[in-house]
Amino acid sequence: MRATSLILVAALIAAGTLLAAGASDGTRWWSYVEYLASDKLEGRNTGSEGHRRAAEYVAAQFARDGLKPAGESGYFQPVKFKTLQLDETKSSLSLESDGKEQAMKFGEDANIGTRVDPAPSVEAGLVFVGYGLRAPESNYDDFAGLDTKGKIAVYISGAPASMPSALAAHYQSSGQRWAALQSVGMIGAVAIANPHHMDVPWPRVASSRFQMTMALAAPKMDETAGEQIAIAWNPAHADELFAGTGHTFDELVAAAESGKQLPRFAISKKLKAKTSVKRGEVESQNIAAIFPGSDPKLKSEYVVMSAHIDHLGVSTPINGDTIYNGAMDNAAGVASMMEVADHLKEASVKTKRSILFVAVTGEEKSLLGSRYYATNPTVPAASMVADINTDMYLPLYPLKILSVYGLDESTLGDDARTIAKQMEIRVQADPEPARNIFIRSDQYNFTRRGVPSVMLEFGNEKGSPEAATEKKWLTERYHAPSDDVNQPVDKQAAAAFNVLIEHLIEHVADADAKPAWKPNSFFRRYAMN
Numbered sequence: 402m403r404a405t406s407l408i409l410v411a412a413l414i415a416a417g418t419l420l421a422a423g424a425s426d427g428t429r430w431w432s433y434v435e436y437l438a439s440d441k442l443e444g445r446n447t448g449s450e451g452h453r454r455a456a457e458y459v460a461a462q463f464a465r466d467g468l469k470p471a472g473e474s475g476y477f478q479p480v481k482f483k484t485l486q487l488d489e490t491k492s493s494l495s496l497e498s499d500g501k502e503q504a505m506k507f508g509e510d511a512n513i514g515t516r517v518d519p520a521p522s523v524e525a526g527l528v529f530v531g532y533g534l535r536a537p538e539s540n541y542d543d544f545a546g547l548d549t550k551g552k553i554a555v556y557i558s559g560a561p562a563s564m565p566s567a568l569a570a571h572y573q574s575s576g577q578r579w580a581a582l583q584s585v586g587m588i589g590a591v592a593i594a595n596p597h598h599m600d601v602p603w604p605r606v607a608s609s610r611f612q613m614t615m616a617l618a619a620p621k622m623d624e625t626a627g628e629q630i631a632i633a634w635n636p637a638h639a640d641e642l643f644a645g646t647g648h649t650f651d652e653l654v655a656a657a658e659s660g661k662q663l664p665r666f667a668i669s670k671k672l673k674a675k676t677s678v679k680r681g682e683v684e685s686q687n688i689a690a691i692f693p694g695s696d697p698k699l700k701s702e703y704v705v706m707s708a709h710i711d712h713l714g715v716s717t718p719i720n721g722d723t724i725y726n727g728a729m730d731n732a733a734g735v736a737s738m739m740e741v742a743d744h745l746k747e748a749s750v751k752t753k754r755s756i757l758f759v760a761v762t763g764e765e766k767s768l769l770g771s772r773y774y775a776t777n778p779t780v781p782a783a784s785m786v787a788d789i790n791t792d793m794y795l796p797l798y799p800l801k802i803l804s805v806y807g808l809d810e811s812t813l814g815d816d817a818r819t820i821a822k823q824m825e826i827r828v829q830a831d832p833e834p835a836r837n838i839f840i841r842s843d844q845y846n847f848t849r850r851g852v853p854s855v856m857l858e859f860g861n862e863k864g865s866p867e868a869a870t871e872k873k874w875l876t877e878r879y880h881a882p883s884d885d886v887n888q889p890v891d892k893q894a895a896a897a898f899n900v901l902i903e904h905l906i907e908h909v910a911d912a913d914a915k916p917a918w919k920p921n922s923f924f925r926r927y928a929m930n
């Protein structure tokens with residue numbers, strides 16, 4: 402779009418005054434966050450009344466902005482889920498060695514997950530398989546030469562440093578992981594987080610097990626069908642698994658941290674699990690709206706802006722608070738979407754391609770709403786030419802560095818560089834590949850449909866005060882009730898971020914050529930044309 406106004410905006414940002422047309426001081430954006438993250442919406446859990454009210458709020462603003470409804474029912478695309486919750490009173494987990502059975506305690510030793518629908522009874526041997534990955538492109542195979550048939554894989558989360566981050570992220574997705582395990586005859590998995598790369602401390606992982614998990618109701622959408630059990634083991638108790646193997650967890654983590662090849666070995670123990678699962682059904686909704694393009698030909702192509710609107714709802718109290726408001730995760734991203742839509746209208750912006758806003762449900766349940774949308778899009782699948790996603794972008798300090806996930810995978814990364822440069826913002830690729838951010842939010846489902854995608858976040862310099870601020874936020878507020886509207890947020894920085902996103906979208910929507918995967922990108926294989 403208009404280069405002159407970009408320069409003007411950049412100048413205004415530099416001067417710290419963001420009150421001109423085309424920018425704002427972030428107050429309106431914050432007012433959206435305040436509503437979406439208010440206690441009355443009760444944490445916007447997928448399928449909840451609070452989520453439905455949030456969806457209606459966003460749809461109403463899209464209507465005021467003159468956007469075209471692009472759901473299946475007005476702005477809404479209904480999505481059906483089945484719900485699963487482990488009944489721990491009727492479930493058990495133990496390790497057996499030399500005929501002796503050692504009972505494990507849920508929440509302390511390990512959790513049985515319900516994202517994989519567990520079999521009622523499982524009894525099988527264990528094999529430590531390193532990272533539990535198989536990536537033919539990197540000539541990497543953690544299963545080679547092992548007796549894996551009928552066994553349960555024990556692995557450390559992560560990937561070898563030598564594996565490119567996008568590839569590593571892809572093969573760690575639950576569907577790909579299960580495909581690999583299944584191909585060597587394994588029946589389930591025990592994941593142990595690497596304590597150096599945990600987003601949340603174990604007690605919060607443990608308490609998250611009380612949250613209901615969900616799966617898309619459509620049976621064909623189950624990517625882990627056939628997997629009998631998936632367990633998360635407390636890293637502090639991992640030696641319960643390794644005792645007697647001649648290996649310790651510390652030794653394995655040290656090897657992982659120093660980039661050494663992890664050993665793989667049989668564990669002469671048997672894992673026994675009995676599970677009882679409470680089941681139910683809920684319906685939730687994606688929200689979709691179109692800003693129509695102005696070019697007679699290109700308007701049938703869509704630049705997607707996406708963000709998840711759901712959060713964790715009401716759950717285990719922390720410091721007496723039970724409402725997980727999800728202000729930064731991800732009311733902020735949806736508010737940015739609303740802000741961009743508002744501004745397109747008030748500045749009478751015209752773009753050649755159309756812009757498709759999609760607020761998705763079920764992100765916190767394993768990216769389910771976006772998977773449903775990307776599989777059942779309300780515009781022709783091949784007409785989606787880009788997805789620009791935001792999720793928990795953390796405007797906690799001024800926007801000097803932009804992290805772009807998927808930066809080197811497609812020309813969208815180059816577009817992000819162009820726009821950031823105009824605003825004197827530095828761009829960096831995934832600063833911490835071990836956290837797997839690229840597969841952990843909704844852009845990944847668009848990626849898998851061949852749509853070039855990026856996710857944008859605030860970046861920082863290693864060892865800087867900003868890095869410490871981010872780290873502190875992740876430790877204290879990520880997926881905790883304190884991610885609410887009573888936290889320090891840099892609204893001005895969020896406003897700058899909103900300007901950047903809008904200009905990136907406009908730039909992509911106006912370009913002669915649509916975005917393309919880079920010739921050497923792994924994700925090119927998904928491209929439809």
Ligand SMILES: [Zn+2]
Pocket residue numbers: 730765880
């Ligand atoms: Zn989240």
